[in-house]
Amino acid sequence: MSDSPVVRGARRRDLDAVAAIERASFDAPWPREAFAALVDAPGFLVYDRRDAIEGFVVGTLESCPDGPCGHIKDLAVAPAARGAGVGRHLCGVATERLHDAGAGVVGLEVRPSNAAAIACYRAVGYREHGREAAYYEDGEDAVLFVHRRSG
Numbered sequence: 001m002s003d004s005p006v007v008r009g010a011r012r013r014d015l016d017a018v019a020a021i022e023r024a025s026f027d028a029p030w031p032r033e034a035f036a037a038l039v040d041a042p043g044f045l046v047y048d049r050r051d052a053i054e055g056f057v058v059g060t061l062e063s064c065p066d067g068p069c070g071h072i073k074d075l076a077v078a079p080a081a082r083g084a085g086v087g088r089h090l091c092g093v094a095t096e097r098l099h100d101a102g103a104g105v106v107g108l109e110v111r112p113s114n115a116a117a118i119a120c121y122r123a124v125g126y127r128e129h130g131r132e133a134a135y136y137e138d139g140e141d142a143v144l145f146v147h148r149r150s151g
Contacts, residue, residue: 005049005086007093010039010056014046017053025076028137042101043070043094047077047086054081059094061101070098070106075117087117092124099149109135109142121145 010018019032035058038044043059055077062069072094077086098106109132110117126145135142 005047005054007045007047007090010035010044010046012036012039014048014053014056015039018046018056021053021056021076021078022074024079030074038073043072043098045090045094045097047081047090054078055086055090057087057090057094059098059106061098061103064105067104068102070095070101070103072106072108082116088120088123091120095124095126095147099147104149106147108145110145111136111140112143113140118143125150 015032015035018035019029022029022035035044038058038060041058041060043057043061045057045059046053047055056075057072058074059070059072062071072091075087075091075094077090095106107129108121108126110121112118112131124147126147129144129146132142132144134140
């Protein structure tokens with residue numbers, strides 16, 4: 001059996017693993033039901049290595065004034081898989097899928113204190129677009145990033 005990971009669309013049977021990674025990653029995790037509601041989103045992908053989910057990304061296609069746009073809503077990597085490029089790979093694939101689905105721009109929000117996530121997004125080609133004051137429940141701002149398809 002190959003040890004090579006596969007990035008694929010999320011399935012309902014993945015939701016327990018996704019929710020467990022979410023709980024291990026965030027102080028205010030999304031509930032499993034939130035993932036269930038988005039399981040068919042074009043950018044809801046999992047990083048699957050031998051039927052073990054090592055990370056996930058939730059990206060949606062939305063209506064925006066200038067046409068369809070993508071939104072990376074959540075991304076997390078299992079603690080044991082962090083630092084190996086899983087998040088960067090997931091974000092890159094999800095961003096391309098959202099562009100392929102018609103999004104001219106893909107955006108996301110991140111805490112300015114999350115240096116690892118900011119480095120990941122920049123590595124994939126996201127650029128800082130602004131800030132939103134007191135975006136998070138604890139009052140921390142959000143850094144807004146956008147990705148525009150090149151060419």
